[in-house]
Amino acid sequence: MSMRLPQNVMICEVAPRDGFQAEKTFIPTGLKIEIIRALAETGVRQIEVTSFVHPKAIPQLKDAEEVVRAVEDLKHITLRALVPNVKGAQRAIDSGIKKLKLMLSATDSHSLSNANCTVKEAMDAQEAIVEYAQNNGTEVSGSISVAFGCPYEGRVPVEKLLQIISRYRSMGIREVSLADTTGMANPMQMHQTLKTILDSFSDMTYSMHLHNTRGMAFANALVALEHGVTHFDASIAGLGGCPYAPGATGNIATEDLVHAFEEMGVSTGIDVDALLLVAEKTKSILGHDGGSFLLQAGPCSRLHEKPTGQHKQG
Ligand code: ZN
Numbered sequence: 001m002s003m004r005l006p007q008n009v010m011i012c013e014v015a016p017r018d019g020f021q022a023e024k025t026f027i028p029t030g031l032k033i034e035i036i037r038a039l040a041e042t043g044v045r046q047i048e049v050t051s052f053v054h055p056k057a058i059p060q061l062k063d064a065e066e067v068v069r070a071v072e073d074l075k076h077i078t079l080r081a082l083v084p085n086v087k088g089a090q091r092a093i094d095s096g097i098k099k100l101k102l103m104l105s106a107t108d109s110h111s112l113s114n115a116n117c118t119v120k121e122a123m124d125a126q127e128a129i130v131e132y133a134q135n136n137g138t139e140v141s142g143s144i145s146v147a148f149g150c151p152y153e154g155r156v157p158v159e160k161l162l163q164i165i166s167r168y169r170s171m172g173i174r175e176v177s178l179a180d181t182t183g184m185a186n187p188m189q190m191h192q193t194l195k196t197i198l199d200s201f202s203d204m205t206y207s208m209h210l211h212n213t214r215g216m217a218f219a220n221a222l223v224a225l226e227h228g229v230t231h232f233d234a235s236i237a238g239l240g241g242c243p244y245a246p247g248a249t250g251n252i253a254t255e256d257l258v259h260a261f262e263e264m265g266v267s268t269g270i271d272v273d274a275l276l277l278v279a280e281k282t283k284s285i286l287g288h289d290g291g292s293f294l295l296q297a298g299p300c301s302r303l304h305e306k307p308t309g310q311h312k313q314g
Helices: 015-022 029-039 064-071 086-095 108-115 119-135 158-170 187-200 217-226 254-263 272-286 293-297
Strands: 010-013 046-051 078-083 099-102 139-144 175-180 205-210 231-234
Touching (some): 010 254, 029 272, 046 064, 064 086, 086 099, 108 119, 119 158, 139 158, 158 175, 187 217, 217 254, 231 254, 272 293
Parallel strands (some): 099 139, 139 175, 175 205, 205 231
16 A cells, blocks of 8 residues: 655644734734744745734734734745634735635634634624625635534534535635644544545645644644645644633644655655744743654754764663
């Protein structure tokens, strides 16, 4: 049996949104900009730079406009931002965002705690955001949080995902991010879910957003890759969390995902050594990482000196 994998993948860096919003202490705007600009030098082509939520909801991202305006000149990068409503879409587009990402939960419990409305109400409200974006010639992608497991409702039936994808599709959206927000997906479930989704709606682009809460993120990414999925989110230094999901920890670290894919011969277009330097810089700015193997062990290419007779390893 041979493993058939795509030759190229697209990794979107999400730490400036997903990672930073989980930080308790406000990261000075200048440092956020510095990290985004450093990321832009590594070969990354898409960065989720912020979220245009109400500043009171997530004070960490209250500087959304300022951040976007300061990196808007990075023309080789698709700057993506989360928008929860038309007001957010308006702010995002006015500051120079080229791609909007909608937020939606797979379950009512998560939706109610996150957005204060049911999934159906959230979907209805998104029609206006999509219309606004389309009138302004701005690309919009959809996303489904807790797509595989919900911290309140447990395993999410695939039918719920199909309903949401179908609705997105009828709005004219062609890219949907499937988010394992609290790291509850397992590889077998990933296989079954993707098979059903791809059989039902094969004309959509699916992007995987995998948190490594229980150490299953890379295994899940590999299954997605085997299904031909080529879009992944990842977060430098493994930063991340979810303010509305108890116990949620970071995304799969960008350096870990890039390194693993490149080792397997799957091209990411990203320079892993350059990325590692940004991960180290980010870690030193924040004072911690979010669980990054590469920050710990370095890439496989970093060989060590052979032990001499006196220093035999056990
Ligand atoms: Zn996330």
